[in-house]
Amino acid sequence: MALYQDVTMAGFGGQGVMLIGNLLAYAGMESGLNVTFIPVYGPEMRGGTANCTVVVSEDEIGSPIIQRPKSTIILNQPSLEKFQPRVEDGGVQIVNSSLVDTALVDTQRIRSVCIPANEIAEQVGNGRMVNMVALGAFLKATGVLPLEKVQASLSHVISAHYGHLIPKNAEALKAGYDFA
Numbered sequence: 001m002a003l004y005q006d007v008t009m010a011g012f013g014g015q016g017v018m019l020i021g022n023l024l025a026y027a028g029m030e031s032g033l034n035v036t037f038i039p040v041y042g043p044e045m046r047g048g049t050a051n052c053t054v055v056v057s058e059d060e061i062g063s064p065i066i067q068r069p070k071s072t073i074i075l076n077q078p079s080l081e082k083f084q085p086r087v088e089d090g091g092v093q094i095v096n097s098s099l100v101d102t103a104l105v106d107t108q109r110i111r112s113v114c115i116p117a118n119e120i121a122e123q124v125g126n127g128r129m130v131n132m133v134a135l136g137a138f139l140k141a142t143g144v145l146p147l148e149k150v151q152a153s154l155s156h157v158i159s160a161h162y163g164h165l166i167p168k169n170a171e172a173l174k175a176g177y178d179f180a
Contacts (some may be wrong), residue, residue: 002003002041003033003057003058005055005056005057005058006056006070007070007073008073009053010049010073011051012048013050016131018050018052020131020135023153023154023157024135024144026142026157027150027152033056036053036061038049038054053065068087068088069087069091071092071093071142072084073138075077075130077100080100080104084104092138093105094112094141094180095112095114095133096116096135097116097117098114098116098119111141115176116177118130120176124172125171126143126165129169131178132173133179135150135176136175136178137180149164151170154166154170
């Protein structure tokens, strides 16, 4: 069976949802796969809602629009409320338990991985790397791409000005991967 994975990533603007979507898409391209990346912003970028959809496939992608994603990365409560009902049965959901009431997480219909991403990011040394922690957990839970391939793609999506943060981002990816 050919590799195919789609994911909706969602959180507050400023949590780095678009960055991890772009990173996953870039790593997929670097792996010779077909990818799509569609960003969606709420009324304001920082503090408003933000989500994106990424599709990674060995085959051609018929449409980048996904109504019922196979997986989600949920970084906050409003995103859980909006996107959890859309995940297809048997799908995978990564949930930031630092900001989401885990009593509301569907563990019957969906394989949900609740991860204290804020706390893990703080342990890594940068509380803003919640997105990378969650993406690392997603990589482990889905097996869509090797962790090392995504870590190697960091330099392509993080500007040279912030290049000094690449090792910490790689560490945050691994921490999330190891937790899952």
